[in-house]
Each structure stands twice: as C-alpha cells, then as structure tokens.
Amino acid sequence: MIEATELTKHYGPIPAIEKVTFSVKAGEVVGLLGPNGAGKTTTLRILTGYMPPSSGHVLIGGIDLLKDPIGAKKKIGYLPETPPLYPELTVEETLRFVAGIHQVKQAEKRIEELLRRIGLIEVRRRLVAHISKGYRQRLGIAQALIHDPQVLILDEPTIGLDPKQILEIRSLLAELKGRQAIILSSHILQEVTAICDRVVIINRGRIVADGTLAELAGKTQKKRYLVTVSSENGVRSRLEATPGVEEVKEYTTDLEALFLKLTGEGDHVAAH
C-alpha cells in the first residue's frame, strides 16, 4: 500500500535521509523507530506529500505521489506530531471541516460514527481550545480517519500524553488494525513492541534494520531469554555461574538493547 523507494532529502548539503526504501502492506502496522533527529518526521512528511523528496519516489496504493499528489493524498490519513487543530472551532466543527476538504459523502453520519468510536462524544460541542491534550490527540486521529483512508500515517501519536492516555491511544490503534496500512513513528520502544507487526529502524537518515520483532531479535546472533522471577533469591548469581551465559541484565524489553546497539549509543547508555 505504501512503497517508498530510495528516498533522499537534502536540507542544504547534509542529507536528512538517504536512500530510504521500505514498503507497508495493507493490514500491516509498521513502526518507524529511531532516536530524535534521525529523520522520522522527514520521512513521514515525504510520504504524506507535505514536501517532495530530493530524489526517489513514493507510491500510495499504486498512485505516484509526485505525479498525482491529489489522487494519492485522498488515500492518506495523516496525524502530524502536534495535531493540526483550530482552537476557535468546536470538536464537531473541526470534523465537519476536514470532512469538507476531503469531500466525505454522508459526512454527518461518518462524524457521529467517529465521535463514538474515538471517544469524543462527551466533548463534541466543546471548543478545541478547551479540551485536554489527550482529547486533542484523539481528535487528531479522528481527523486522519475521517475519509476512511487506506493509508494511515501517525507521527509520534502518543508523545506528550500521560501513561493512561498513552494506553488509551494504543488500544485505539489496536482496534484500527485491520485493512489499512498503518505506519507510526516513535522513539518509545514499548509502544512499538505493543502494536506493530514490523519495525523499521532509522538512524542518521538511513535504515539500519527492517523486519518483524522476531527477525530483528535473531539478528543479534545471540540468544536472549527473558526470565521472569518472582523474587531474586540468588537466581542472578546462579544464572551467571551457568556455562555459556555471557551476561545477565535486567531488562524492560529485549528490543531496547537492540535499538541502542543499532543506533550506536549502546556503549555509554547501557553501562549505567
């Protein structure tokens, strides 16, 4: 559904991204992972047609984004890092406006459906200026979904939210999982492990890994086990004493180590 081929973008002499190639199939959720400044937002902005690449091309549902931008944009729903909202409009008016620019048929019905599904019913008549950040993020997602797009592109959908709101957005995304191609960027690893089928890791503008979580874990060449123990009780020292065991570490997730290794920050960060 999304096919990005050899995308390069220069801001001045330094490339922000270089030869970025990947694809997302319908029904697939792909996480675009990388440290801040790695080129995630640049990549997503190119995919949405906000700006063209310096070279390379993008196909959205078979349509060339550069040759037929309007045709391709009709298939895309996009949530930028900060939801693009007008504080002077109410929640309902906002959705009516985006339904209008996307020429959604039976807009009122669609708006009702989204308000209910995204959990915005209780704030529907409130001004955007007066709703919480969590609601704004939901409204941003509702905006992106209004025309039932085949491609959903979300830039840091949970940034700046509290843990409860993060869980809500995550379960919302899990519900959406289905026939759409979804790509979301994040620098939060748990998030990606929680909802994505596949991960593309980008560092300094280049793709350094692309695969399912299991595949990527295999790339480290060493076996890793996540052992959950009810109490420490000498388990650690016994594990360390076991032949073949190289290292025993406390982890939140095993992907974190991989991420740090691939992005070259492993040495000093992991040592703490």
Next chain:
Amino acid sequence: MWPLIKKDLRISVSTPIAAALFALFLFITGFAFSAHVTRPSPYHLPEASMRGMIYFIAVILLFLAPLLTMRSFAEERRSGTLELLKTAPLSDLQIVLAKFLSHFLLLALLLLLTVEYPVFLFLSGEPDIGPLALSYLGLLLIGSAFIACGLFCSALTRNQLIAALFCFILLLTLWFLDEVGGEVGASLSILKHLEAFSQGVLDLADFSYYLLFTFLFLFLTVRYLEAERWR
C-alpha cells in the same frame, strides 16, 4: 474550497480581531463622514457626494488590510494547520483562492456597512448615482489588491506582526510612489488609480491595474507555497 472559506469566516467571527477592526473602521469613517457633510472645507460648497470620502476610506483600508490579513497564513503556519491543508487533497491554488475569497467577503461586508453614508446623501440631497456606484466598485478593487498583498506577506512568515508590518511597508511604498516617483511612480501608485472611479469614470487602465495587482500577489503567494515544498 467552500469548507475552507466557511472555516475562515467561522474563525473570523469567533476572534475579536475582525470585530475590533470593523468597529474601528466604522468609527473613523463615520466620524469623517459627519465632518465631511457638516463642515465642508472653506474652498468648496457643500455637495451631496462621496468624492473626498472614498479616498479617505481607501486610506483607512490601506491601514486595516494588513491587520485583517496578517493571521491568514502566518497563524496556520505557526499552529501547524498549514500542514493539514497541504497534506489534504487540495492544490496550493485552491488554498490561496479560498483565503482570498474569505477575506474578500469580509471586505465586502465591511463596505456594505458604510452604505448608510450614501443613503444619508440620498435622503438629504440628490447625489449622482454613477460616481457613487463606481466609487464602491473602486473600493472593492483596491481592497482586493490590499488583501492579495496582505496574504502574500502573511504567507512569508509565521509571525503575524511581521506579516502586518511588511504589508504596511509595501503598501505605503506603493502609495508614496505618487509623490516621489515622478510620472512612472504616479502610474504605479496604488491610490492614484482610485481617482477616476470616484469621479464616475471607468478607465480600463485603472480597472486592470487593480486586477493585475491582485493576480500578481495571489500568483506570488501560490508560487511561494509551492517553492517552499522544495526547500
């Protein structure tokens, strides 16, 4: 395009800027009009016309237009909603035209509110209808030119104040060309072309000056938005 226009107008009525500008405009022009009718200059006989008024209204518009248009693109850019418009299935031309039309409608409404001045003239005298009608046409045209210039300036920045100031400078320069630019300056001066309208003469040169001015700045705005994508 209509949803964009509707959204702009909806925001204009819910923020105090447009209302304050309308009030200021009506206050100043109303004051000037009553002075114009009740205390004519010693060199003229009092007359039932808007001749001097039209020029005055145009000058006030020159000062108000930058304030009316300053948020058009600058605020969309600052708040990130320009990204929403640019990633929606809309062309840059549609985005710019919608902005122009929504501001043109505000201008038309503003001018409509001054219609009590000529009505007053009709009640107390017998003004010529031709010069009056052409004066309003001239004001709509010069207003369009101001708006186009304001939209362009607003597209260049994310700061509303900078946009308004830049537009002021441009319009003032174009106004003063009349005084300092000699023959060529006078033919380019933005207020000079209003004269014939207020005298009831429709000169094609004046008419096309304002249309070309408007098209030029709308074109520049579209090109700027397009070019920006490539940076």
